[in-house]
Amino acid sequence: MERLAGTIMLSSGFNRILIALIAGAIGALSLPPVGFFASLFVSFTLLVWLIDGTTGSPDGGLLSRTFKVFLLGWIFGLGYFVAGLWWLGNALLLEADEFAWALPLAILGLPAFLALFYGLAVMMANSLWSDGWGRIAALSASFGLAEWLRSFVATGFPWNAVGYGLMPVPLMMQTSNLIGIFGMSMLAVFIFSSPALLGTRRGMVSGLSLAFLLLAGHVGYGLYRMHQPLPEIADATTIRIVQPGIDQSRKMLNADRVEIFQEHLRLSALPPSPGKKRPDIIVWPETSVPFILTQNPDALEEIAKTLDDGQILLTGAVRMEDAGAGHPPRYYNSVYAVDGQGQIIGATDKVHLVPFGEYVPFEDVLHRLGIENLISLPGGFSPALSRTPITLPSGKKLYSFICYEIIFPDDVPADIASSEAILNVTNDGWFGDTPGPYQHFQQARVRAVETGLPVIRAANTGISAMIDPLGGIEAGLDYGQTGIIDTTLSGVAIDALNGEARKTNFWLFFITMFAIALISRYGLAGRKN
CATH class of the missing domain: 3.60.110.10 (Carbon-nitrogen hydrolase)
Structure with a gap:
């Protein structure tokens, strides 16, 4: 593992871009209909090692290194979203004569935009990066925040949040009632990134132990909740x-x-x-x-x-x-x-409403460019208040x-x-x-x-x-x-929690991961075990 980690860290140029792209695409195998959640162990382990290599590079100034880290996260996200969302282009083929020109925007344009959030996540994690297992917490907190932002920025599109990869079956869905999908994304990133510690050793025992406990708690809570009987209704509809x-x-x-x-x-x-x-x-x-x-x-x-x-x-x-x-x-x-x-x-x-499906944003401008709704209605749909x-x-x-x-x-x-x-x-x-x-x-x-x-x-x-x-x-x-x-x-x-309780738990989880990363970054943690 150490040799492989070293090879990934020292990769450069096209090889580095290709590894990041493939790492993201491998992660998409965790999504339906494949649902192979273990693919994210490969995906995020590679991402951690790639960030290690970028962070440790002496080339360029702070701005240059920050851009390289952002670009790395963006390429990783591009691989993940293209592999997970390529099917969006199918809707345009139903009226290919009119909308075929937009296929690149659906297959590559939207993933490229969504990948910006992963670029920001990796850039934020890099600012708290350390040698120990605290860097796993930094990546976890950053992805949780990025997925939350992705749910509302530019009308939002939280499709295929990383947390869904940790929930292939109902047994593994139950923790979402405690922390929501954005909390599940933090949990997923921490667990799936932990094997990277095997390649660098520093903080390995502490980080892997915590990841194992989190995974065990996640599955254990699922077992507990799945064994709670649902109430019977006498006059069921x-x-x-x-x-x-x-x-x-x-x-x-x-x-x-x-x-x-x-x-x-x-x-x-x-x-x-x-x-x-x-x-x-x-x-x-x-x-x-x-x-x-x-x-x-x-x-x-x-x-x-x-x-x-x-x-x-x-x-x-x-x-x-x-x-x-x-x-x-x-x-x-x-x-x-x-x-x-x-x-x-x-x-x-x-x-x-669905942008470009049920309404056109900036309608007056875009209509002059010939951009119309997929659904033909005068003026498109109106949203309810x-x-x-x-x-x-x-x-x-x-x-x-x-x-x-x-x-x-x-x-x-x-x-x-x-x-x-x-x-x-x-x-x-x-x-x-x-x-x-x-x-x-x-x-x-x-x-x-x-x-x-x-x-x-x-x-x-x-x-x-x-x-x-x-x-x-x-x-x-x-x-x-x-x-x-x-x-x-x-x-x-x-025993279901309400939405406000889930939001509170998400932010408490975020603060905990952020605090671990912050302490590790400034040398109070991350010592060798």
């Missing part, structure tokens, strides 16, 4: 999740709108699965209704014919709102609640997270515990059978664990499922399948 499996190219054709609507109705009207009761709630995915529902009374009548008395349909749809004389109407990506009489009894709108729940006639509340809103932990409202479940409707058909839908699904499972609430997930082409409050799949349909899921809404986890 029965749910039918519809996965129509409509190819995205069909959804984009106006000629198929009636047939698509009828396919949803047919699946909704199927008799209950063996051993299951008639569903109380039927859930359709995002934008399932292929026209403006409020302008189509025939569609509401068809829904009424399909539903029995007392049943409720929750469906994704585009909602149009009159903006007044002289102004174009506003459009919202919404979820409607429709009862058995065909009446709309509730609605909630998407808050966190706040997240509001849908209250059912029974009095039960559901908070909806439409599409990628589910990846933002800070978008979860403070009163989420007052609801029965999280509703996640999405259309991952844009991305085909790529890693995208599997990564999206994992993040929905982690939100269930963080909040201690079940997640009702309806995806047009998959992956649809009823996710229990511990991240387990009670029933589901894989990507590309067409069908229904008849299941029952489970109870909430009785």
Whole structure:
């Protein structure tokens, strides 16, 4: 290990760039659908040795060395994000004639931007770098802060945070209820960086011992929580999740709108699965209704014919709102609640829109350059000012997270515990059978664990499922399948922390890692064991 560490540290030029790029790409193997979390041991061990080599180099002044360290982190991040997000380009190929020119921006441009956060993380860690195991704590704190920043800077995109690599199965998801995904990212970086100490020896015993204890505590807490029974509900709500499996190219054709609507109705009207009761709630995915529902009374009548008395349909749809004389109407990506009489009894709108998918930032300027939305609507979608729940006639509340809103932990409202479940409707058909839908699904499972609430997930082409409050799949349909899921809404986890407690724990964890790095940097720790 010492010889290998020395070789990595002394690498230079193109070899050094290539090692950093490959190290980042190897880390992406920890993400779904591969889920090989041990790949991050290789990824972050190489990164530590690369930083060791840059920090120890006498070449150039402080500014030059700082830039080299930033560039190293950026290249590492570029490898990680390109390998983990290449599938974004698939959405542009659906209308290749119009959007093929943007493929490099999706496949390389967005990863290059996201990699800036990892460049900043490595640069911050370098400022606290030392010879001992404190440098592992510095890297841990820096990546935790970078992932937190990535969740809101420039509207935020915390997709594939490093912490997800430490959570391939529910057993290893439970700690997220204590420290959230950003705390999990700190924990992951510390654990996965620790083998680097084998190559440099200094602080090896202390650092590896702490990493082992953290990993053991992480798994041990998972075992404890997984053995806590979920409360049984006497009058549990029965749910039918519809996965129509409509190819995205069909959804984009106006000629198929009636047939698509009828396919949803047919699946909704199927008799209950063996051993299951008639569903109380039927859930359709995002934008399932292929026209403006409020302008189509025939569609509401068809829904009424399909539903029995007392049943409720929750469906994704585009909602149009009159903006007044002289102004174009506003459009919202919404979820409607429709009862058995065909009446709309509730609605909630998407808050966190997708840039360049649902709206164009700096619209006036970029439209002059010919840059348009992927979704063709005059002016794009408008965001809701706040997240509001849908209250059912029974009095039960559901908070909806439409599409990628589910990846933002800070978008979860403070009163989420007052609801029965999280509703996640999405259309991952844009991305085909790529890693995208599997990564999206994992993040929905982690939100269930963080909040201690079940997640009702309806995806047009998959992956649809009823996710229990511990991240387990009670029933589901894989990507590309067409069908229904008849299941029952489970109870909430009785020991779940609230969002404020998780944030507090995250910052306490950050302060601890930062303090260890600071003490080590100034010589009070990091002595040889």
